[in-house]
Structure formats: C-alpha cells, structure tokens
Amino acid sequence: MKPQVNTAEPRQPRDPQAPKGRPTPKRNEARGPRRTMASKPMTRKEAVKRQREARRADMARQREALASGDERYLPARDKGPVRRLARDFVDARYSVAEFFLPMAVIILVLSMLPSMQLKNISLLLWLVVILLIVIDSIGISVRLKKKIRERYPDENRRGAIAYALMRTLQMRRMRLPKPQVARGEKP
Known part of the structure; x- marks a missing residue:
C-alpha cells in the first residue's frame, strides 16, 4: 500500500538559488519577463524611427555643449x-x-x-x-x-x-x- 501524502500542508518554499523542481525554462521564456514591450520595437520602421530620434537628441545635446562648453557632452575630438x-x-x-x-x-x-x-x-x-x-x-x-x-x-x-x-x-x-x-x- 502506498503512503498517503497530505496535500493540505503547505509546501516549503524552495531556495531561489536552486529553483529546480520544474523543467528548465526555454531561453525566450526566461528572458521574457525582463524585457518590456515599450522598449521592443514592433516593426523595422519603428526601430529606425527610434534610432533617428535618439541620434537627434544626441546631436542637440552636442550642439548645446559646443555653445556652452559643457565637457560631458562634447564630441570626442573636443573632450579632455x-x-x-x-x-x-x-x-x-x-x-x-x-x-x-x-x-x-x-x-x-x-x-x-x-x-x-x-x-x-x-x-x-x-x-x-x-x-x-x-x-x-x-x-x-x-x-x-x-x-x-x-x-x-x-x-x-x-x-x-x-x-x-x-x-x-x-x-x-x-x-x-x-x-x-x-x-x-x-x-
């Protein structure tokens, strides 16, 4: 006869350093929660648009630095x-x-x-x-x-x-x- 397992008792929480007890997740499942949907572009056009906007922001910051002399945002040729x-x-x-x-x-x-x-x-x-x-x-x-x-x-x-x-x-x-x-x- 098989011993009966009491299902009413709560299970002990597992050590987070050893999360076995379930199958190893696939890579895309493990990464999934860390990536937000806001940062992931939906299409290629959207990715290009975001890159262009980031480049424009960097160029605007460099123009301001060239006018004010702010060392942090100067182009590499003017730094140091x-x-x-x-x-x-x-x-x-x-x-x-x-x-x-x-x-x-x-x-x-x-x-x-x-x-x-x-x-x-x-x-x-x-x-x-x-x-x-x-x-x-x-x-x-x-x-x-x-x-x-x-x-x-x-x-x-x-x-x-x-x-x-x-x-x-x-x-x-x-x-x-x-x-x-x-x-x-x-x-």
Missing part, C-alpha cells in the same frame, strides 16, 4: 583636459591666422584691379600673410607643447597641437566650442 588647454591657449591670444579670411578678401580685391602695380602688391601681400601665419603657427606650437608637457605629463597629447592650429584658422566668433576665456587671460 589637454584639448581644453589647447582651446584656452588659442582663445586667450590674437593670432595672424584668424585674420586670414578678411585679409584674403582684401588681397583678392586688390588683385582684380586693373593696375599692374596693385597686382604685384597683392602677390607680395599673399607671400607676407602666409609667411606670418607659418611663423605664428610655429611659435604657438612650441609654446603649447611646452605648456601641455608641464601641466599634463601623463595625458595623451596626440593631435592637440594640430587641433589648436586648426582653431587659430577660425575667426573667434565662429569657433566651436565657444571660447571660454577672454583675450589676454591666462589659460
């Missing part, structure tokens, strides 16, 4: 203390390269005038402007390298000098991220 020092170093001083575009317009106008003397002068001005930009860029790179080595000896300095020199070619009003230091201020 070395890049910030390079930006501040360039923004704190005047450079010949930032006046290149206005000077180029003047020189082009001079070269279009009918006088041969003015054309020769404009050619000479091109040479002088380019020479001044090269000399100024060499000076900036030497001083900036020294300052970066002093302040951040262990940081990655790769590309910081080229980043600073490209920034000098932009007019101050057009620079992004916006300048955070005034002219003449120590970075």
Whole structure:
C-alpha cells in the first residue's frame, strides 16, 4: 500500500538559488519577463524611427555643449583636459591666422584691379600673410607643447597641437566650442 501524502500542508518554499523542481525554462521564456514591450520595437520602421530620434537628441545635446562648453557632452575630438588647454591657449591670444579670411578678401580685391602695380602688391601681400601665419603657427606650437608637457605629463597629447592650429584658422566668433576665456587671460 502506498503512503498517503497530505496535500493540505503547505509546501516549503524552495531556495531561489536552486529553483529546480520544474523543467528548465526555454531561453525566450526566461528572458521574457525582463524585457518590456515599450522598449521592443514592433516593426523595422519603428526601430529606425527610434534610432533617428535618439541620434537627434544626441546631436542637440552636442550642439548645446559646443555653445556652452559643457565637457560631458562634447564630441570626442573636443573632450579632455589637454584639448581644453589647447582651446584656452588659442582663445586667450590674437593670432595672424584668424585674420586670414578678411585679409584674403582684401588681397583678392586688390588683385582684380586693373593696375599692374596693385597686382604685384597683392602677390607680395599673399607671400607676407602666409609667411606670418607659418611663423605664428610655429611659435604657438612650441609654446603649447611646452605648456601641455608641464601641466599634463601623463595625458595623451596626440593631435592637440594640430587641433589648436586648426582653431587659430577660425575667426573667434565662429569657433566651436565657444571660447571660454577672454583675450589676454591666462589659460
């Protein structure tokens, strides 16, 4: 005769670390409760739409960071203390390269005038402007390298000098991220 099992007694709860006593759930059944239906796209079009919206939000956040100088949301090329020092170093001083575009317009106008003397002068001005930009860029790179080595000896300095020199070619009003230091201020 078989022993009778009392079904009226409550069963002891099983240890959560050993949940056997039932068949092992399939992977999609086990994952099911963790995923919410709100985050799972219904169609491919909806997934693309969500990605596009997320990208737009990221771009808007980056635009705000470029305008305000918020380090957290800056693009990768502008992040880090070395890049910030390079930006501040360039923004704190005047450079010949930032006046290149206005000077180029003047020189082009001079070269279009009918006088041969003015054309020769404009050619000479091109040479002088380019020479001044090269000399100024060499000076900036030497001083900036020294300052970066002093302040951040262990940081990655790769590309910081080229980043600073490209920034000098932009007019101050057009620079992004916006300048955070005034002219003449120590970075």
